[in-house]
Amino acid sequence: xxxxxxxxxxxxxxxxxxxxxxxxxxxxxxxxxxxxxxxxxxxxxxxxxxxxxxxxxxxxxxxxxxxxxxxxxxxxxxxxxxxxxxxxxxxxxxxxxxxxxxxxxxxxxxxxxxxxxxxxxxxxxxxxxxxxxxxxxxxxxxxxxxxxxxxxxxxxxxxxxxxxxxxxxxxxxxxxxxxxxxxxxxxxxxxxxxxxxxxxxxxxxxxxxxxxxxxxxxxxxxxxxxxx
Amino acid sequence: xxxxxxxxxxxxxxxxxxxxxxxxxxxxxxxxxxxxxxxxxxxxxxxxxxxxxxxxxxxxxxxxxxxxxxxxxxxxxxxxxxxxxxxxxxxxxxxxxxxxxxxxxxxxxxxxxxxxxxxxxxxxxxxxxxxxxxxxxxxxxxxxxxxxxxxxxxxxxxxxxxxxxxxxxxxxxxxxxxxxxxxxxxxxxxxxxxxxxxxxxxxxxxxxxxxxxxxxxxxxxxxxxxxxxxxxxxxxxxxx
Numbered sequence: 001x002x003x004x005x006x007x008x009x010x011x012x013x014x015x016x017x018x019x020x021x022x023x024x025x026x027x028x029x030x031x032x033x034x035x036x037x038x039x040x041x042x043x044x045x046x047x048x049x050x051x052x053x054x055x056x057x058x059x060x061x062x063x064x065x066x067x068x069x070x071x072x073x074x075x076x077x078x079x080x081x082x083x084x085x086x087x088x089x090x091x092x093x094x095x096x097x098x099x100x101x102x103x104x105x106x107x108x109x110x111x112x113x114x115x116x117x118x119x120x121x122x123x124x125x126x127x128x129x130x131x132x133x134x135x136x137x138x139x140x141x142x143x144x145x146x147x148x149x150x151x152x153x154x155x156x157x158x159x160x161x162x163x164x165x166x167x168x169x170x171x172x173x174x175x176x177x178x179x180x181x182x183x184x185x186x187x188x189x190x191x192x193x194x195x196x197x198x199x200x201x202x203x204x205x206x207x208x209x210x211x212x213x214x215x216x217x218x219x220x221x222x223x224x225x226x227x228x
Numbered sequence: 229x230x231x232x233x234x235x236x237x238x239x240x241x242x243x244x245x246x247x248x249x250x251x252x253x254x255x256x257x258x259x260x261x262x263x264x265x266x267x268x269x270x271x272x273x274x275x276x277x278x279x280x281x282x283x284x285x286x287x288x289x290x291x292x293x294x295x296x297x298x299x300x301x302x303x304x305x306x307x308x309x310x311x312x313x314x315x316x317x318x319x320x321x322x323x324x325x326x327x328x329x330x331x332x333x334x335x336x337x338x339x340x341x342x343x344x345x346x347x348x349x350x351x352x353x354x355x356x357x358x359x360x361x362x363x364x365x366x367x368x369x370x371x372x373x374x375x376x377x378x379x380x381x382x383x384x385x386x387x388x389x390x391x392x393x394x395x396x397x398x399x400x401x402x403x404x405x406x407x408x409x410x411x412x413x414x415x416x417x418x419x420x421x422x423x424x425x426x427x428x429x430x431x432x433x434x435x436x437x438x439x440x441x442x443x444x445x446x447x448x449x450x451x452x453x454x455x456x457x458x459x460x461x462x463x464x465x466x467x468x
Contacts, residue, residue, distance in 0.1 A: 042312075042314075045311070045312035045313075045314070046312065048308055048311075048312050049308065049309050049312035049313075051305075051308070052305035052306070052308040052309045052312070053305070053309070053376070055301055055302070055304075055305040056302055056305045056306070056330075056333065056376075057410075059298035059299075059301050059302040059305070059330075060290070060298075060302075060333065060334065060337045060340070060410070061289045061290035061294060061298075061337070061340050062337075062340075062410055068373045068374070068410075068412060069373055069410070071374075072373060072374055072375070072376065072410075075374055075375050075376075076375055076376040076377075077309075077312070079375045079376070079377060079443060080309065080313060081313065084313045084314075084315075087313070087314050087315075088314075116442075120321050120322055120325060121321070121324075121325055121328050122325070122328050122329055122332045123306070123309075123325065123329040123332070124329075124332060124378070125377070125378065125442050127442075157310075157313070157315055157321075157322070157325075159321060189378055189380075189442075190332065192369070192380075193336065193369040193378060193380070194332055194335045194336065199367060
């Protein structure tokens with residue numbers, strides 16, 4: 001399936017590509033394009049997932065007949081579909097109407113955007129904040145649309161590095177700005193609740209494209225503005 | 229604390245057991261059927277009881293061998309879930325995810341493998357201390373049994389000893405055993421309180437849990453028609 005190929009490419013994307021190379025129609029950020037056909041969650045898939053959750057509950061030694069767990073497979077399956085609803089959305093739907101022509105060439109920053117995602121390795125949540133900055137080149141975007149872009153990509157099975165990059169490239173493809181900077185700061189429950197169990201640790205990833213990558217002063221301005 | 233001493237002398241009529249008479253009566257009348265039994269008990273109103281096991285006497289429902297045996301079927305179930313979500317289980321990032329997720333879920337429910345008696349038996353000491361003992365800010369990580377989504381928070385425990393005190397870290401271990409299960413916050417609070425009561429027979433126990441539900445934080449709860457639980461405090465007090 002083409003979407004599988006696109007997601008496979010997502011994993012192998014090289015970090016050194018410049019902004020211009022990444023502006024393609026069926027690029028990095030449009031890995032969900034084929035999924036647009038399946039806007040309504042598949043009923044067959046839902047019942048298969050419910051069966052799977054029943055198996056999991058029994059495998060954990062629980063009694064699936066007890067009152068608290070009777071509807072849990074259905075609830076858990078629907079919850080999981082909700083947490084991965086980003087697969088069924090594309091950036092085109094969200095951004096197309098809200099790109100405006102504006103002669104503004106100073107940095108625009110939206111910071112402290114809450115982000116909730118699922119770790120694809122353990123299927124356990126990770127959540128935190130996203131800070132986005134871009135230097136417009138004749139085109140600006142409605143500010144809430146930046147938060148919606150974050151939603152689309154975070155509501156998937158994700159890896160924080162890939163999430164950061166996908167957000168950055170989506171903005172590049174939509175606006176063709178002079179540069180984009182995205183910083184994601186998150187706590188990973190897979191590290192807090194299990195494994196090494198470090199409660200206060202946070203993971204920070206960043207994607208700097210265009211002017212933010214090439215000019216240290218621009219990057220520094222962005223970093224100091226999000227700290228204040 | 230003068231107030232506490234006065235309460236104690238009002239209620240004690242000689243033997244330590246009678247100080248908990250009020251609680252013992254309540255424990256005796258509340259019947260909790262066995263977790264793994266298929267019959268559901270009913271209380272006086274005819275409403276079925278949830279299967280909350282009798283904490284002190286419960287058996288472990290899972291062993292390490294059980295974990296190993298059930299891992300392949302758990303992993304297969306997770307593969308089905310990944311496919312159901314529209315993902316490709318063959319891609320590099322997801323190749324071992326079913327196994328990792330299954331092991332993680334077994335870890336999040338490892339409370340089923342442990343018994344309170346194993347943890348507590350050696351750490352109860354006779355001590356002539358009758359002032360309040362509080363351990364607060366115990367981190368708690370549990371799994372909501374309704375949505376299988378984590379809820380995390382803090383537990384604060386206080387008790388008034390009656391000639392017997394407990395090693396302090398054991399309070400945190402009790403929290404671990406009960407929270408690492410598929411839980412409902414109300415039941416978790418009660419199980420912790422009842423376990424301490426049965427172990428120590430203190431003059432009183434107080435347990436407060438404040439938790440955040442990631443199903444709420446993720447915005448899921450507002451879109452579902454299921455029963456909501458707010459991230460508020462659930463208290464369990466048992467005092468004479």
